[in-house]
Amino acid sequence: MNSTFLKLNLGPQHPSTHGVLRLILEMQGEKIISCEPDIGYLHRGMEKMAEKMSYIRYLPTVDRIDYLAGFFYSELFCRTVESALELDLSERVKYIRVLLLELNRIASHLLWIGAFLMDLGAVSPFFYVFRERELILKYFEKITGQRMMNNYFVFGGVRHDIFDLDDVEEFLKILQNKIQDYNKIITDNPIFVQRTLSKGILAPDLAVNSSITGVNLRASGVKLDFRENDYLYKDIEFNPAVLNGKDSLSRYKARIEELQTSSEIIKQCLEKLKEHTNFRNDLVNPINLKLPTGEFYSQIEAPRGLASCFIKSDGGTSPYRLKWRTGSYYSVNLLRHLLKGEYLNDAIAIAGSLDIILPEVDK
Amino acid sequence: MNTDKIKEIFDCVETKADKIIVKKDFLNVIDLIKNNYKFDMLKEIIAIDNKDCIELIYNLYSTENDEDLKLSLTVSNNEADSVSKMYDSAVADEKEIYDLFGIKFIGNDELKRLYMPENWQGHPLRKDYSENDKRLEWNE
């Protein structure tokens, strides 16, 4: 090893790695020469576990893949099983799912805003976003009985009908005001702009090649939103924000825009839920549930990029092989390229701007 | 549809269900598909242990045409060609598959144990894992 390089182990116990990410950095002064991400400190063997469990026993654990967006993985797993069993959801159930997914997306992005600003050294926004996120979690608790690991979706429907939709409408109104506040305190802050503008440039080619999806990709100017082909979002009109900045600032702005997009989707859902008042679940008996032999694949646009679930079944009561694809896993991989040549305190901001959640990475 | 064209063009492939099974010349096939048919994103690589062999499913995606393509490759001798030169995301996938299935990808320099400790014996997602590994004895 060249003795002029400082080898720094950033993590796994470090305040700004959002969990237990370990970055092995080789630095010259504060300039990063090379970065090697090391993961696996939070590996729970979700894929191995599935091979030993029946489908209904596995269902509550999938929320834990991404604790900030549990609904998405729950939906993903249910969707894969439903596609295997060829179950159809009733209209109302579909809109209930979309409503909760988008609320979850807002909660996840809000938390990211706080954590990102925390990485940049601003403490207050963290508390402001928690205030708004709290309203969503309260509503989740009311509906599902849980704040984070909801376990509300089941194969063929949801556990029970949704209620208290006025809370959601009120939340949307509050959120609109708060977004204005965020723009005032964060987006217009000169130091914030200085720290993020043209920092961590992610070229569209590299992003696509590195399999980056979701908001990070749209902030690099590629219009790709897997919600557009999603059967749940079929009757809902929305326009995902595409920004051309390619830097940390546009990743931040894209997430703020995403809050707006999500609230618009929620508004439409509320309208649809008023139309479709007939609640009908098409449930299957989960005891000894067997999937037909074959390979089943489904995907969803999660807050941190494309998430997909692959199940190969041999006709037994548990999957023969189950594979998760998570967005953060590829973002971590991208850090090898993105952090090269950056200074340490920019590197933290860039890594933070990709929205990496470690349980999702390690699965 | 690009997928249909690809099926026609390559005689080294054979289709089954919704995926194309590549028999030989895998690197050339994937190179041609990437460059000529604009499948610029490798969504993921799925490895399945079919007991007699290990199957790799390359899930390709074209951002321009919004189209999916699944390539299937059967691995023998626990060795496969790496596509990390073409798709950067494959580095991550191949690392994971190396750790959990024990497949060496020729051409990927960053292979090492990812989740499991360096000196761990066996590869957890293989179907023959629990029978062979002595470490599990103290665990049960």
Next chain:
Amino acid sequence: MNYLYFLYMEFLAKHNIPQLFGDITFFCIPITIIFAALLVIVLALVLFERKLLGWFTQRKGPNRVGFWGVLQTLADAFKLLCKENITPSGANRFLFNLAPIMMFTPALVVLGIIPYSSEFTFISTETNLLLFVIFSALPVLSILIGGKSSDNKYALLGAVRNIAQILAYELPIAFSLMSIMVLASSMNLTGIMLAQSTKYGALGWFWIPCFIGFVVIFICTLAELNRCPFDLPEAESELICGYNTEYSGMRFALFYLGEYTLLLANALFISILFLGGYLSPFGKYISPILFSQNVGNIVLYFEQAFWLFLKAFFVIFIVIWIRATMPRMASFDLLKFSWCRLLPVSILNLFIVIIIKYFGGLYA
């Protein structure tokens, strides 16, 4: 001061204690008083900051220990005292132990220089402005020693960052101080303060003719104290805790206490230089109007101290406000900001002040 000395000697003579003893111990008294008062005020300052930060972020702040959380910092200090002092195995033991002491001692000395009221200055020399600058910059040395000796890469990076930061920010301070010296024709803190006493009250203080200098010194003080947005040496999201990563227990408490003492001292310093120190903002003191001559004199000292600390806490309030609002600056922008913006501006300020002094005649 002479009056106090006389009283003390008389007290000793009454009890037949030799005068030599009195001569030696007399100088220990102010230090003891400072230390006691300092501990109370710094503990209050920590509470002040935590409460304010709590309110800025929609929280209540500490409110469990004691009424309204007043004993919270005391409880924290007690906890730190009870903790084990861990020394890393690769650390240089002597330097590692020396660093916190070196942080705290200059901070104490600095507080002795401040004129609290017209009869209450412990160290009054002709050039105690320079003394202040020297002693308030000394803790940098302890940060370097602490960062280097603790055998931790984060601590080392934090210390190196701190040195670069101090080097960049000392120069604008020097130029701004020069403009103050020009305005006041004095290098004594009391002299500078008294030069501001005009009949216009708050409008006669130096913050108006030397406004640029005021802003520059305020920004540079933030940088010297490692406060947000210049808290790079201890940036918790990058360097965990910077130079004091490896410190624990009482040693950490000394660093912590030293930082807050310096914050207080610098706030007092700014309020003396620019905000009229212990002068009343109305031009005249209130206590002589309210009280008779004899009582009024003693109350006057307290009134002066009250004004001084009110101004200091106002400065500290702004410091905390900025901390609650701003993200941290990037390390190279930080240096650029000082060398390319603050330094030219402070030199410009010096020229403006010289012109004001030459033509103005206000501060003759």
